Amino acid sequence: MAIDRETLRYLGWWLAFGVLMCLLPFVVGTGTLRILIFAHFLAMFAMSWDFLSGRTGYISFGHPFLIGIAGYTTAILSFRFDVPIYYSIPAAIVATMVGGTLFFLPALRIRGTYFALVTLAFMEILYQLTKVVAPKITGGTRGMSGLESIVTGAVNNYYLSFGIMFVTGVVLWLLIRTRLGIALSAIRMNEEAVRSTGHNTTKLKLFAFTVSAAVSGIGGAFYVHYIGSIAPRGMFEINFLFTILVAALLGGAETIIGPIMGAYFLTVLLEYLRPVMPGMERYLLYGAIALVLYVVRPEGIYSIIADAGRKVQEWRR
Amino acid sequence: MALQILIQGFVLSGLYALIAVGFTMIFSVGRVLNLAYGVYIMLGGYIYYAALQGAGLPVFASFILAILAGVTFGLLTYLLLVRRLEDNPIAVEISTLILAVVMQALIVVIFGAAPKTMWPVIRGVLRFEGISVTMNILLATGVSWVVLGGLMAFVRYTHLGRAIRAVSMDRKGAVISGIEPSFISMVTWALSGAFGAIAGVFFATFTQLDSHMWVFPLIISVAVVIVGGIGSIVGSLIAAHIIGFVETITTTMIAAELRGVSTMLLIILVLLIRPKGLFGRAEL
Numbered sequence: 001m002a003i004d005r006e007t008l009r010y011l012g013w014w015l016a017f018g019v020l021m022c023l024l025p026f027v028v029g030t031g032t033l034r035i036l037i038f039a040h041f042l043a044m045f046a047m048s049w050d051f052l053s054g055r056t057g058y059i060s061f062g063h064p065f066l067i068g069i070a071g072y073t074t075a076i077l078s079f080r081f082d083v084p085i086y087y088s089i090p091a092a093i094v095a096t097m098v099g100g101t102l103f104f105l106p107a108l109r110i111r112g113t114y115f116a117l118v119t120l121a122f123m124e125i126l127y128q129l130t131k132v133v134a135p136k137i138t139g140g141t142r143g144m145s146g147l148e149s150i151v152t153g154a155v156n157n158y159y160l161s162f163g164i165m166f167v168t169g170v171v172l173w174l175l176i177r178t179r180l181g182i183a184l185s186a187i188r189m190n191e192e193a194v195r196s197t198g199h200n201t202t203k204l205k206l207f208a209f210t211v212s213a214a215v216s217g218i219g220g221a222f223y224v225h226y227i228g229s230i231a232p233r234g235m236f237e238i239n240f241l242f243t244i245l246v247a248a249l250l251g252g253a254e255t256i257i258g259p260i261m262g263a264y265f266l267t268v269l270l271e272y273l274r275p276v277m278p279g280m281e282r283y284l285l286y287g288a289i290a291l292v293l294y295v296v297r298p299e300g301i302y303s304i305i306a307d308a309g310r311k312v313q314e315w316r317r
Numbered sequence: 318m319a320l321q322i323l324i325q326g327f328v329l330s331g332l333y334a335l336i337a338v339g340f341t342m343i344f345s346v347g348r349v350l351n352l353a354y355g356v357y358i359m360l361g362g363y364i365y366y367a368a369l370q371g372a373g374l375p376v377f378a379s380f381i382l383a384i385l386a387g388v389t390f391g392l393l394t395y396l397l398l399v400r401r402l403e404d405n406p407i408a409v410e411i412s413t414l415i416l417a418v419v420m421q422a423l424i425v426v427i428f429g430a431a432p433k434t435m436w437p438v439i440r441g442v443l444r445f446e447g448i449s450v451t452m453n454i455l456l457a458t459g460v461s462w463v464v465l466g467g468l469m470a471f472v473r474y475t476h477l478g479r480a481i482r483a484v485s486m487d488r489k490g491a492v493i494s495g496i497e498p499s500f501i502s503m504v505t506w507a508l509s510g511a512f513g514a515i516a517g518v519f520f521a522t523f524t525q526l527d528s529h530m531w532v533f534p535l536i537i538s539v540a541v542v543i544v545g546g547i548g549s550i551v552g553s554l555i556a557a558h559i560i561g562f563v564e565t566i567t568t569t570m571i572a573a574e575l576r577g578v579s580t581m582l583l584i585i586l587v588l589l590i591r592p593k594g595l596f597g598r599a600e601l
Contacts, residue, residue, distance in 0.1 A: 057407075059407050059410070059411070061414075105589075106585070106588060106589060109588075109589060109592055110588055110589075110592050112406065112407065113350050113406055113407070113410060114543070114588055114592060116407070116410060117350075117539050117543065117584070117588075118584065118585055118588055120536075120539075121536075121581040121584045121585055122581075122585075124536060124577055124581050125577075125578055125581040125582070127577075128574070128575065128576075128577045128578045128581075129578065131574065132572065132574040132575065132578075238414075238417075238418065238532055239418060242414065242415065242418045245411065245414070245415075246415065249411065281422070281426055283418065283419075283421075283422040284419060284422035284423055284426060287415055287416075287418050287419035287422060288419055290415055291398075291412060291415045291416060291419060294408075294411065294412055294415065295398065295401055295402070295412060298408060
């Protein structure tokens with residue numbers, strides 16, 4: 001990858017974003033920080049979804065499956081078998097990558113709608129199984145609570161969650177700017193054409209799946225240790241999938257920066273609506289916003305901002 | 318044991334066929350998956366509940382109201398959402414999934430989050446050789462056969478029905494023969510809403526009303542489409558029976574908790590071995 005001026009300019013923006021977010025704890029209270037921690041985890045999941053589905057066009061409705069594998073692996077290892085979290089978290093990430101390969105098998109044969117449905121089926125199976133199989137280990141329907149936390153306090157957790165999110169974001173963003181990333185988005189446009197140019201699409205897809213799974217794994221493992229509990233209901237619910245999807249799409253799929261924006265937007269919107277609308281009304285409102293935005297502007301917030309930026313530059317000229 | 322499996326299997330399969338028929342119709346004609354289909358089922362159940370147990374209307378009137386709600390919502394989904402995105406099936410899936418979650422929230426806002434129990438459409442239990450089946454679920458199976466038979470006659474013997482089949486087989490050819498595909502789409506979406514609502518009333522009396530109840534019927538419908546393949550009513554009927562019987566056998570012989578797992582495994586297996594479905598046309 002050639003480091004051109006555009007890449008440098010973008011890296012400057014990333015740096016500014018990083019510095020700004022690192023200074024934030026000196027300005028805002030712990031309540032806001034706790035909200036932002038959730039935004040960081042949501043951003044991880046949305047980026048993971050984006051790297052697979054936004055890039056290659058293989059829409060996954062089963063990302064909670066991957067996140068669930070990570071969460072349950074580290075929770076079971078650390079909670080039931082007293083494995084230190086320095087080992088259980090890496091183990092969870094590896095397990096998730098293996099799970100991502102499982103995901104990958106159907107993608108060899110089917111695509112589009114059918115692929116999305118198989119991933120949904122994977123999620124449902126794991127949901128049913130965690131409740132039934134070995135409830136002594138998984139905790140059954142109630143799950144597990146009182147998991148070990150990595151660091152304590154809002155400020156520390158804020159820096160931790162921001163750190164992993166930021167590093168993941170930059171790495172993924174650099175990755176999509178390489179030839180590899182371009183090949184992946186070519187798969188979305190026309191898989192046969194990519195194959196006919198002599199690229200091994202199977203390897204390319206496997207790469208996208210593994211990276212996506214790894215990001216989900218990191219996010220999922222740190223997430224359960226942050227919230228300290230895990231249960232099948234919250235983990236494998238369609239509402240969780242919906243939040244991830246909406247964050248990625250609302251922000252702008254296929255951009256990595258978009259899903260981060262989407263995650264901040266959604267979490268902050270939901271939190272600030274809480275006093276006005278305590279119950280499900282919030283989901284009604286944000287679902288409606290997402291729906292309208294998706295139909296009117298499928299490219300998401302990122303493209304609106306990018307367009308605005310371009311207009312400002314033209315106007316300055 | 319064998320008789321119990323046979324009876325329960327047939328009854329459950331009838332209900333599943335009824336649930337899935339509206340979903341497969343949309344997929345056959347428009348080649349899009351309507352993930353908001355479960356909402357028609359939920360809406361049918363809730364409107365029936367509100368009319369019968371809330372407003373005290375008679376059973377028949379409540380049924381009509383539920384069907385009208387299903388038709389209206391089906392048409393609205395098509396006109397406001399799907400028609401704009403029709404050339405992009407994935408956008409349709411994503412937007413209808415979002416719509417489903419929005420409607421779920423709306424139901425909670427209107428009716429509250431607590432599950433509600435519905436009265437059976439007809440009362441009574443039929444006992445036979447130590448096996449008891451409620452009249453309500455028998456009626457559901459009967460209605461399912463009537464609806465499916467009617468639909469089959471409709472697409473075979475009426476002009477409109479043949480036009481629907483023509484669009485489902487070859488859209489361009491249908492246009493050349495003077496069929497207006499957007500009108501046909503509207504008819505299918507309206508019918509789908511009506512079938513969803515009818516199925517919803519029976520499904521809700523079979524389980525209970527809650528805001529999550531749209532997920533399970535949706536999964537069943539998807540499974541029927543995948544196992545049966547597209548474009549064949551008989552195929553989806555057989556698929557509904559395969560799914561119903563596999564589920565009954567798993568729940569009675571292995572473990573009741575594995576209810577959903579067998580269906581999921583069936584979906585994955587069929588997709589991997591025969592992606593076009595067991596009875597469908599060769600198309601993906």
